[in-house]
Amino acid sequence: MYSEKVMDHFMNPRNQGEITDADGVGEVGNPTCGDIMRIFLTIRDNIVTDVKFQTFGCGAAVASSSMATELIKGKTLEEAWEVSNKAVAEALEGLPPIKMHCSVLAEEGIHKAINDYRIKHGLEPWEEKNPHSHDHHGHEDETCSS
Amino acid sequence: MTAERIVYMDHSATTATDPAVVDAMAPWFSKGYGNPSSLYSIARESKKAVEVARNQVAAALGAKPDEIYFTSGGTEADNWAIKGVVSANHKKGNHIITCAIEHHAVLHTCEYLEKQGFSVTYLPVDETGQVRISDLKAAITDQTILVTIMFANNEIGTIEPIAEIGKVCRERGVYFHTDAVQAIGNVTIDVEAMNIDLLSLSAHKFYGPKGIGALYIRKGVRIDNLLHGGGQERRKRAGTENIPGIVGLGLAIERAIARMEEQNKRVSALRDRLLKEILKTIPNTRLNGHPTERLPGNINVSFDFIEGESMLLLLDHFGICASTGSACTSGSLEPSHVLLAIGLPAETAHGSLRLTLGAENTEDDVTYVLEQLNKVVIRLREMSPLYADHKKRSCNV
Structure with a gap:
């Protein structure tokens, strides 16, 4: 059901771990829904010089975290902010429809981590598209949201 | 990559047809x-x-x-x-x-x-x-x-x-x-x-x-x-x-x-060994279901801090076929209605693993599954923010 790319990032996750003195940390998801993502950023001169993640979740959640961290490494904060869930899913050569929310989670995790940094530095947080949402696409009988 | 060894522990999903049964069926197709x-x-x-x-x-x-x-x-x-x-x-x-x-x-x-x-x-x-x-x-x-x-x-x-x-x-x-x-x-x-x-x-x-x-x-x-x-x-x-x-x-x-009596004896002995070792060697694990009134081959355990689908993917990588009550494999968002009905919190249900042993499983299979399962759980816990929080909490006690 998963692409080779997803399996590669699941089996060999990039940037897994914790940055203890991170400049920005973002956490999204909740255990009831079965996925939590935590993103740690090191930022120097407006550039993401290091990024790590911790994820509790399915294969797609782990692969999305791994890919998203790869996509923002070395980018300016403005560029990192623009990395969309679609970009994450495309870089993974697609996700099953029911797993698209995992890529949304990755995008939101990055946004939260960047805003955490901005707030800590006395800057206005940028507007998050769906703050605190946990958007499972395509399910009418939505019961798992936070 | 295909694992070198396949250990099938999903007999509640289905079983391989007994060769004697296949032989008995064969004449009824074309003759x-x-x-x-x-x-x-x-x-x-x-x-x-x-x-x-x-x-x-x-x-x-x-x-x-x-x-x-x-x-x-x-x-x-x-x-x-x-x-x-x-x-x-x-x-x-x-x-x-x-x-x-x-x-x-x-x-x-x-x-x-x-x-x-x-x-x-x-x-x-x-x-x-x-x-x-x-x-x-x-x-x-x-x-x-x-x-x-x-x-x-x-x-x-x-x-x-x-x-x-x-x-x-x-x-x-x-x-x-x-x-x-x-x-x-x-x-x-x-x-x-x-x-x-x-x-x-x-x-x-x-x-x-x-x-x-x-x-x-x-x-x-x-x-x-x-x-x-x-x-x-x-x-x-x-x-x-x-x-x-x-x-x-x-x-x-x-x-x-x-063969029920003989097979139940053999399969439940394998099951008991596997279960005992899982609970002994992997901390923060619980058995779901009845301690004694249960099917001879059935193990259903929950591992704290990790999610079932990722567990299945890694086990599959090592050639082990199992199943989970996590939502993430069922095509729905809710974890297993059975695990929720016995009172498990959703996150514990998400971390559940079902191993169902059967006729062809051996002592070697049990040893292999234990070895791989330990690795899989450690690997996923190392990745989990819930486990990171748990470690910090236990250090602070």
């Missing part, structure tokens, strides 16, 4: 292909083969051969039992009793009937997964026409107090159906002694072929047909008989019953 409804001799052979199988199934259940009806599997048998009984008895009442942890073949059928105007009571279960007899007694009203409670649960392996349920139903004059799909070949069943009126079974759960099952209907039970058409199965189940399947089912159930 004994006659339609039992026809008059010529090859058709008579087919008809005879069906009756041999009917006797084999009846013997396994303590039933009479004319109380056995072949179906396309467990799902059809469940649908027929429930829809057929309520349809034939709706003038007597409109109330059905079932329980919260039934298979979807029963639950979704009951939900469908609710939409048709029937009223359904979903009995809760205790933390081990068993229905309480007092709850059942309290739920039966003068409107109740059917009680349907599974013999043994497919996820947590809990065996229900079927004889007691049967006794209550008989005393109160209510029909009792049981989905015994998981129980056949694992638990002794006697429809007479247990006061069972209807029982569903499916061949592929006990080393028979897929696509064939049966419904036991006690003589005298008022039931309407589910499928309408030809006059097969004594005018109760239309459709040309699946002769190879029926032959396979008959032999598979006979063999399952014949």
